[in-house]
Amino acid sequence: MALPPQHRLRGQRAFDRLYRQGRRFQGELIVLRLLPALPALLPCSDRGRPQGAWRCAVVVSSKVSKRAVRRNRLRRLLHGHLLAAAPASVTPQWLLLSLKPEAALACEQRLLEECDEILRKAGLLR
RNA sequence: AAAGCAGGCGAGGUGAUCGCGAUCGGUGCAUCGUUGCCGGGGCUUCGGCGGCGGCGGCGGUUCGGCCGGUUGAGGAAAGUCCGGGCUCCCCAAUGGCCAGGCCUGCCGGGUAACGCCCGGUGCGGGCGACCGUGAGGACAGUGCCACAGAAACACACCGCCGAUGGCCUCGGUGAGGCUUGCCUCGCCCGGGGCACAGGCAAGGGUGCAAGGGUGCGGUAAGAGCGCACCAGCGGCAUCGAGAGGUGCCGGCUCGGUAAACCCCGGCUGGGAGCAAGGCCAAGGCUUCGGCCUGCGGAACAAGGGUUGGCCAUGGUCCCGUUCCGUUUCAAUCCAGUGCCGCUCGAGGCCGCCGGUAACGGCGGUCCCAGACAGAUGGUCACCCCCGUUGCCUGGCCCCGGCCCGGCGGCGGUGAACAGAACCCGGCUUAUGUCCUGCUUUCCAC
Numbered sequence: 001m002a003l004p005p006q007h008r009l010r011g012q013r014a015f016d017r018l019y020r021q022g023r024r025f026q027g028e029l030i031v032l033r034l035l036p037a038l039p040a041l042l043p044c045s046d047r048g049r050p051q052g053a054w055r056c057a058v059v060v061s062s063k064v065s066k067r068a069v070r071r072n073r074l075r076r077l078l079h080g081h082l083l084a085a086a087p088a089s090v091t092p093q094w095l096l097l098s099l100k101p102e103a104a105l106a107c108e109q110r111l112l113e114e115c116d117e118i119l120r121k122a123g124l125l126r
Numbered sequence: 127a128a129a130g131c132a133g134g135c136g137a138g139g140u141g142a143u144c145g146c147g148a149u150c151g152g153u154g155c156a157u158c159g160u161u162g163c164c165g166g167g168g169c170u171u172c173g174g175c176g177g178c179g180g181c182g183g184c185g186g187u188u189c190g191g192c193c194g195g196u197u198g199a200g201g202a203a204a205g206u207c208c209g210g211g212c213u214c215c216c217c218a219a220u221g222g223c224c225a226g227g228c229c230u231g232c233c234g235g236g237u238a239a240c241g242c243c244c245g246g247u248g249c250g251g252g253c254g255a256c257c258g259u260g261a262g263g264a265c266a267g268u269g270c271c272a273c274a275g276a277a278a279c280a281c282a283c284c285g286c287c288g289a290u291g292g293c294c295u296c297g298g299u300g301a302g303g304c305u306u307g308c309c310u311c312g313c314c315c316g317g318g319g320c321a322c323a324g325g326c327a328a329g330g331g332u333g334c335a336a337g338g339g340u341g342c343g344g345u346a347a348g349a350g351c352g353c354a355c356c357a358g359c360g361g362c363a364u365c366g367a368g369a370g371g372u373g374c375c376g377g378c379u380c381g382g383u384a385a386a387c388c389c390c391g392g393c394u395g396g397g398a399g400c401a402a403g404g405c406c407a408a409g410g411c412u413u414c415g416g417c418c419u420g421c422g423g424a425a426c427a428a429g430g431g432u433u434g435g436c437c438a439u440g441g442u443c444c445c446g447u448u449c450c451g452u453u454u455c456a457a458u459c460c461a462g463u464g465c466c467g468c469u470c471g472a473g474g475c476c477g478c479c480g481g482u483a484a485c486g487g488c489g490g491u492c493c494c495a496g497a498c499a500g501a502u503g504g505u506c507a508c509c510c511c512c513g514u515u516g517c518c519u520g521g522c523c524c525c526g527g528c529c530c531g532g533c534g535g536c537g538g539u540g541a542a543c544a545g546a547a548c549c550c551g552g553c554u555u556a557u558g559u560c561c562u563g564c565u566u567u568c569c570a571c
Contacts, residue, residue: 002146002147002501004145004146008499010498010499011459012463014499059499067544067545068204068544068545069543069544070544072503072545076504079503080145080504
């Protein structure tokens with residue numbers, strides 16, 4: 001399951017800004033970075049689109065698993081979960097979910113619970 | 127039936143649905159251009175001027191929205207171990223000589239090329255189907271061969287012999303001497319002994335390796351010293367395109383190591399890699415004439431620069447000289463994808479022909495992923511597959527079990543290895559199922 005374009009975060013500058021200035025929420029398996037949306041930093045093709053309430057990117061580095069298949073499965077899993085339990089906020093927000101290396105060992109259920117928990121901590125889920 | 131050997135297909139199928147990436151078409155929501163009307167209102171030299179909002183007409187579709195169609199991972203996409211294409215840099219990558227480099231190394235063929243593939247030869251392994259092979263040269267030279275061992279290019283420790291020579295002794299015989307049965311000297315004489323000279327390399331021992339092997343003869347003992355067979359070397363004949371095969375003859379013999387230097391043959395310009403590389407060129411000063419730094423284009427070739435070195439040839443790549451052009455609206459992504467490169471290719475499929483094959487030729491046909499924080503996924507149904515179980519038909523017999531087929535129930539699972547990132551050809555590694563052919567052994571008829 002992949003995210004629809006209006007919820008996908010793209011562009012080098014958007015990621016640079018998130019890594020430098022995003023508020024960080026540490027979990028056991030996941031790190032969340034949060035930033036109020038700045039549409040000016042998006043690539044042109046995304047700027048013309050209607051802006052959704054949130055944009056999110058899931059980062060699974062090769063430190064989590066050397067196998068690309070495993071990384072793809074993890075990313076799809078989280079994408080699907082985000083669509084099912086969408087974050088809610090008054091102002092548009094950008095999210096960046098990075099998986100820690102320990103996430104490779106965790107079961108799916110545990111990972112999704114952690115995801116919910118960290119979104120709740122950031123006030124994006126009631 | 128069991129054990130084994132070789133090869134191949136494929137990587138579940140069909141449909142529905144919800145998503146995602148490309149692409150094509152539509153729509154004209156949105157947006158742009160143009161134009162008409164209406165509204166309020168600014169400036170005004172009262173002629174107008176510029177601009178805002180709303181509604182509508184016409185035209186367009188760069189980006190976005192919506193609708194529909196088409197299409198979307200692999201046999202290894204992986205490891206990055208070879209070979210290329212493509213791109214840039216060293217000016218070119220042209221010819222010659224030298225130097226350097228190469229795990230390049232049986233023969234023939236294939237290929238764009240290869241260290242790859244196909245076919246063959248030799249050697250090795252297996253009862254066999256088959257499998258493996260790092261397979262030039264050690265009489266061009268130099269080096270090395272640890273430990274052990276006598277000796278690792280010529281050696282003799284133990285051992286064997288001691289024919290020949292030497293010494294001792296017994297006998298025979300000849301000569302001489304005298305004390306007349308003994309002594310001395312001698313010998314193309316015979317026996318016995320010693321192991322001194324010497325001979326040997328069979329056996330033992332050492333070692334990865336001791337210099338052809340086995341057997342018979344031979345000898346003092348031995349030894350290719352002789353002979354037979356085998357192995358090796360050389361010559362001749364013959365077969366083969368060749369590596370080599372076969373046969374005959376010869377003298378009988380030469381340690382190993384070239385993944386030691388080296389010699390021979392072959393190949394070879396080096397480096398970086400799609401984050402290659404290209405496109406979007408202007409900026410500053412000013413006395414407002416221009417000037418400077420750039421960038422782009424044209425012409426010139428006297429001089430300088432030059433791949434590991436030298437020479438030659440050619441060219442004009444850079445430096446250089448001369449001339450001309452450029453400087454602005456918009457935008458901010460100026461870079462690691464903003465755009466191109468970017469997927470039509472040594473391309474796939476089908477047929478015919480040539481070839482044992484790898485492969486090639488001809489004809490037809492098809493267009494088949496191009497993302498860029500990185501698209502291929504989820505769910506459901508049916509078919510198919512596997513396991514288990516029940517019933518039925520048929521067959522077998524040891525008479526309640528087995529086998530084949532069909533139908534049904536339940537369960538399992540769409541599997542294992544694994545995710546394109548410039549593109550091809552190979553190699554290697556990972557990996558679940560199935561099919562075909564063949565070999566050996568056993569059983570039944």
